[in-house]
Amino acid sequence: MGNYIVDVSGNEADLFCYGTASHYLPNPTGQNVRIFVGSYNFHLTQIENVWRIDKFKFN
Structure with a gap:
């Protein structure tokens, strides 16, 4: 995996790679x-300072 593009908005983040x-x-x-x-x-949510993946899609 590589070439990460991350967009963080508050306690949520979208990641592409x-x-x-x-x-x-x-x-x-x-x-x-x-x-x-x-x-x-990927979609991630931060709960109690821990980032968790809650959506994952392979294209």
């Missing part, structure tokens, strides 16, 4: 790795 994810699952074809490339959108 690009990322890749590699998933390994053995199967009979031998094509055991799948790679996903895209972007992510």
Whole structure:
């Protein structure tokens, strides 16, 4: 993940970034790795000085 863009407004924040994810699952074809490339959108809420992700979307 990288190239973070963060927009904070009070106790909420929206975050955008690009990322890749590699998933390994053995199967009979031998094509055991799948790679996903895209972007992510997160929404965070701050509760008692702790930021928590409450929405997460892979694009």
